[in-house]
Amino acid sequence: MSRRMEHIRNFSIIAHVDHGKSTLADRLMEFTGAVEEREKKDQLLDTLDIERERGITIKLQAVRLNYKAKDGQEYTLHLIDTPGHVDFGYEVSRSLTACEGALLLIDATQGIEAQTIATFWQALEQDLEIIPVINKIDLPSADVERIKEQIADVLGLDPDEAILASGKAGIGIQDILEAIVNKIPPPEGEEDKPLKALIFDSYYDPYRGAVAFVRIFDGEVKKGTKIKLMSTGKEFEVTEVGAQTPQMTQLDSLRAGDVGYIAAAIKDVRDIRIGDTITDAKNPTDQPVPGFRPAKPMVYAGLYPTGSTLFEDLRDALEKYSINDAAITYEMESSPALGLGFRCGFLGLLHMEIVQERLEREYDIELITTAPNVIYKVITKKGEELEVRNPSQMPDPSQIDKILEPYIEANIITPNDYVGAIMQLVQDKRGIQRSFEYIDKKTVLLRYDIPMAEVLFDFHDKLKTATRGYASFDYEFKDYRPGYLVKMDIKINGEIVDALSFIVHRDKAYRVGRNIVDKMREVIPRQLFEVRIQAVIGSKVVASARVAPLRKDVLAKCYGGDITRKKKLLEKQKKGKKRMKQLGKVELPQEAFLSILKAE
Numbered sequence: 001m002s003r004r005m006e007h008i009r010n011f012s013i014i015a016h017v018d019h020g021k022s023t024l025a026d027r028l029m030e031f032t033g034a035v036e037e038r039e040k041k042d043q044l045l046d047t048l049d050i051e052r053e054r055g056i057t058i059k060l061q062a063v064r065l066n067y068k069a070k071d072g073q074e075y076t077l078h079l080i081d082t083p084g085h086v087d088f089g090y091e092v093s094r095s096l097t098a099c100e101g102a103l104l105l106i107d108a109t110q111g112i113e114a115q116t117i118a119t120f121w122q123a124l125e126q127d128l129e130i131i132p133v134i135n136k137i138d139l140p141s142a143d144v145e146r147i148k149e150q151i152a153d154v155l156g157l158d159p160d161e162a163i164l165a166s167g168k169a170g171i172g173i174q175d176i177l178e179a180i181v182n183k184i185p186p187p188e189g190e191e192d193k194p195l196k197a198l199i200f201d202s203y204y205d206p207y208r209g210a211v212a213f214v215r216i217f218d219g220e221v222k223k224g225t226k227i228k229l230m231s232t233g234k235e236f237e238v239t240e241v242g243a244q245t246p247q248m249t250q251l252d253s254l255r256a257g258d259v260g261y262i263a264a265a266i267k268d269v270r271d272i273r274i275g276d277t278i279t280d281a282k283n284p285t286d287q288p289v290p291g292f293r294p295a296k297p298m299v300y301a302g303l304y305p306t307g308s309t310l311f312e313d314l315r316d317a318l319e320k321y322s323i324n325d326a327a328i329t330y331e332m333e334s335s336p337a338l339g340l341g342f343r344c345g346f347l348g349l350l351h352m353e354i355v356q357e358r359l360e361r362e363y364d365i366e367l368i369t370t371a372p373n374v375i376y377k378v379i380t381k382k383g384e385e386l387e388v389r390n391p392s393q394m395p396d397p398s399q400i401d402k403i404l405e406p407y408i409e410a411n412i413i414t415p416n417d418y419v420g421a422i423m424q425l426v427q428d429k430r431g432i433q434r435s436f437e438y439i440d441k442k443t444v445l446l447r448y449d450i451p452m453a454e455v456l457f458d459f460h461d462k463l464k465t466a467t468r469g470y471a472s473f474d475y476e477f478k479d480y481r482p483g484y485l486v487k488m489d490i491k492i493n494g495e496i497v498d499a500l501s502f503i504v505h506r507d508k509a510y511r512v513g514r515n516i517v518d519k520m521r522e523v524i525p526r527q528l529f530e531v532r533i534q535a536v537i538g539s540k541v542v543a544s545a546r547v548a549p550l551r552k553d554v555l556a557k558c559y560g561g562d563i564t565r566k567k568k569l570l571e572k573q574k575k576g577k578k579r580m581k582q583l584g585k586v587e588l589p590q591e592a593f594l595s596i597l598k599a600e
């Protein structure tokens with residue numbers, strides 16, 4: 001190891017949502033002079049507006065800090081940010097691979113929560129040096145002793161090693177920096193070996209093209225280096241390397257142990273795959289960083305243009321949008337009911353919401369989204385295995401041997417008073433309890449296997465309601481298991497609307513069918529004729545309802561006189577129509593497509 005590398009430390013901050021990660025990161029930058037107080041913007045690490053609004057970190061980034069330690073030495077610290085949501089779990093694991101250590105932040109008023117444990121395990125798997133930090137000790141309700149017990153009992157770490165801190169009040173900041181320098185080992189690797197760089201994040205920059213955030217394990221990269229992306233074999237010439245300080249700052253080179261960015265006039269962000277290894281095209285490494293896997297969508301939904309948006313507008317918007325989001329997949333799909341649109345794959349529901357919101361806001365697109373669904377695997381009687389991403393494409397039951405559905409492994413942490421309510425809720429979601437463990441006198445860690453389809457929509461909300469917001473929840477994909485599943489179709493005035501078909505467990509089919517038609521009756525506006533809604537399995541009607549026809553024309557109320565009033569009324573009607581889709585004669589609002597999700 002070179003002397004230079006002895007003075008580098010690479011670390012992340014891991015925490016449950018809202019335990020104060022961004023605030024602490026800002027404080028560390030401020031303390032080390034990376035940002036002046038006056039130029040400090042609200043939470044610098046979260047760049048996109050939408051993230052700021054939602055208070056969630058989506059894109060990983062890496063900031064270089066210079067710290068003069070008490071031992072008199074100058075250190076280069078790389079703070080690697082990790083996304084705070086379960087949809088981005090793979091990205092979290094990749095950014096941890098780029099580090100040698102992690103600060104495990106625990107809110108002193110909340111204690112250990114589900115995501116604390118999930119990220120702790122991820123950090124352990126990567127063999128990171130973990131420094132526990134008890135945060136928000138400035139709050140009167142901080143209970144440091146309780147947190148210390150949890151650190152010992154649940155995480156098996158030495159509670160005396162925990163640093164007491166407050167990102168907000170600026171307490172313990174220097175202690176944290178000293179611990180980073182003294183406890184986290186410097187990076188290993190060799191500058192003389194062929195280039196080996198792990199991509200842990202990417203983004204699209206209008207000037208630089210697609211930019212890769214990397215950790216260099218071996219070798220060196222600089223402007224002019226011909227690089228190769230190992231998963232695809234594609235080659236590019238580097239135009240710029242640098243680090244965020246936190247501004248994008250150009251450097252002469254990045255060498256073993258460093259963290260920074262590489263730009264190489266790459267037009268498509270999909271060429272920069274998170275987890276992939278970059279090497280020198282002329283002198284390649286023989287061993288990529290292990291653990292690469294392509295981003296895999298877990299949830300699919302149909303996106304269809306509506307209102308004044310045309311199919312071409314949506315296609316253009318998706319093309320532009322996906323330049324900046326390598327995780328989204330989309331392919332054209334044609335629905336007899338909705339016309340031309342796209343079947344899009346997302347990492348999870350949050351990812352889907354973000355995409356939808358950004359398409360609407362940044363590209364001025366009006367959309368109808370069909371209910372999201374998981375990917376089913378179908379084993380046919382002939383023994384073939386099919387992947388079904390759109391329920392309406394489920395093969396005929398006579399050809400199906402088995403349908404398999406994805407399961408997640410969920411961790412729920414809750415005060416013991418709510419255990420009964422949670423068990424009830426999870427049972428209703430077809431969950432299977434795996435373990436039950438007290439993590440302190442009043443707090444329980446429950447582990448379940450639950451079909452992913454059951455937690456897709458409102459599980460988190462229901463859990464929060466059932467526990468008055470006290471329980472926390474985290475999950476990861478586990479495996480595929482056979483389920484007693486059937487396809488349910490919805491008929492509107494006798495016609496099946498393919499975009500409303502979905503897969504349901506046989507035991508719940510009647511209840512769900514009933515609830516859906518009732519829900520749809522509420523949301524479908526009255527029209528000039530009767531609208532009949534039926535839920536059917538094959539040819540069997542499970543439930544039905546009707547929306548009575550409108551009697552009066554809306555304008556009839558105006559007695560033909562007042563023009564402005566008439567205009568206003570028409571205006572109002574137009575607005576109400578915004579997210580409607582015409583199906584033959586019937587108009588369906590967006591809510592009707594999502595009724596399925598609320599029909600449990």
Ligand SMILES: Nc1nc2c(ncn2[C@@H]2O[C@H](COP(=O)(O)OP(=O)(O)OP(=O)(O)O)[C@@H](O)[C@H]2O)c(=O)[nH]1
Pocket residue numbers: 015016017018019020021022023024055056057084135136137138139165166167168169
């Ligand atoms: N009293 C007090 N409040 C804090 C402290 N640190 C953060 N907060 C507050 O806690 C809330 C969450 O802080 P963030 O820094 O946004 O938390 P985060 O963990 O980055 O949240 P995500 O990015 O959503 O994961 C904010 O309202 C902060 O002002 C602290 O040390 N003391």
